[in-house]
Structure formats: structure tokens, C-alpha cells
Amino acid sequence: MTTPAPGGDRTGQPIRVSAVVLYRPDGHVLTVRKAGTSMFMFPGGKHHDGEHPRDTAVRELAEETGLVVPPGDLEYLGAFRTAAANEDGHELHSEVFALMRPLARNEVPEPTTEIEQLAWMDPRAARAPGGHGIAPLLTAVFPEILRRRPF
Structure with missing residues (x-):
């Protein structure tokens, strides 16, 4: 699951x-x-020293959206190598997890101070709102999402 990156x-x-x-x-x-x-x-986001990738996923999800999910609710989708979205010329190694259940009524993602905007995208025809771009990781992961789509 590697996408070449400079x-x-x-x-x-x-x-x-x-x-x-x-x-x-x-x-x-x-x-x-x-x-x-x-x-x-x-x-x-990035791992803290000694932090397991699943723990990073749980922490970053809470920091960026306010959603707190148990680590056991996340399924491992795989490791992906792509170009970094916001760090030109850098390669990204991403451990990607998915919450393989629908969000509960009380689980409403909200942008936190480090997040400017949330958007729900269709992986079959992804378009970013407002003329913004889509990170290379999205393009790499969307086929896997469509293959495993739980709903």
C-alpha cells in the first residue's frame, strides 16, 4: 500500500x-x-515518543474532533506511504485505522482549535470544499475504504 513520494x-x-x-x-x-x-x-497526527500508532490515532481524533473512542473500536486498515500534504518534499508513513461502526447520536465531531474546517467526503468522487486540495493519503486510502466499506 505504498504510493511513491519524493x-x-x-x-x-x-x-x-x-x-x-x-x-x-x-x-x-x-x-x-x-x-x-x-x-x-x-x-x-504525529506519534509521541514511545506511543503506539493506535494510541496516537485515539489521541489525535480526540484532539482534532472532540470524539473519544475506545482503542478496541478501531480496525487497522494498513500502512501507507505517500507524499506529505503540508510538508513539501517530505514522505509520510501513515498507520491508518477506521471506526468500523456508525457514529452514535451523541458522537458529533466538532473542529477544535487546531482544525479550521471539517468536511464529509464521498470516497467515490472526492471533492474538497472551497477550492482546497486533498491530501495524497486520502487518494491512497480511498480504494481501501471502498473495498472494506462496512455499510
Whole structure:
């Protein structure tokens, strides 16, 4: 599940992150645009030292959307290598997880201070609102989402 990307960080190592896919019953997935950036991506972010990728996914989801999900509710979708969306010339290694159940009525994602905008996208025909871009990771993961779509 690798998409070629130019370079890594200055040491030649990819930037390591976890990302989370959240589905609506209609199959659309949640994307976020971080403050000061132009691309939509899955909620997620960089690992803290010694942090397991699943724990990173849970932490970042809560930090970016206010949603707290038990780690056991996340299914591993795979590891993906792509170009980084907001760090030009860097490669991204993403551990991607999905919440394979619909959100409960009380689970409503809200943008936090680091998130400027939320958007639900159809992985069959993804278009970012407002003329913004779509992170390379979305393009890489959408076929896997469509293959595994739980609803």
C-alpha cells in the first residue's frame, strides 16, 4: 500500500503518523483541514515518543474532533506511504485505522482549535470544499475504504 513520494525528512526518514477514518451511514468519510493549511486530510497526527500508532490515532481524533473512542473500536486498515500534504518534499508513513461502526447520536465531531474546517467526503468522487486540495493519503486510502466499506 505504498504510493511513491519524493524524499523524506532531512534525515531521509519518513514522517510517521496515525490517521483515522470515520464513516457516516451513507459511506462518506470525515476529513479535516488544519488551521493555516490548504489540504483536507483524515484526522490524525504525529506519534509521541514511545506511543503506539493506535494510541496516537485515539489521541489525535480526540484532539482534532472532540470524539473519544475506545482503542478496541478501531480496525487497522494498513500502512501507507505517500507524499506529505503540508510538508513539501517530505514522505509520510501513515498507520491508518477506521471506526468500523456508525457514529452514535451523541458522537458529533466538532473542529477544535487546531482544525479550521471539517468536511464529509464521498470516497467515490472526492471533492474538497472551497477550492482546497486533498491530501495524497486520502487518494491512497480511498480504494481501501471502498473495498472494506462496512455499510
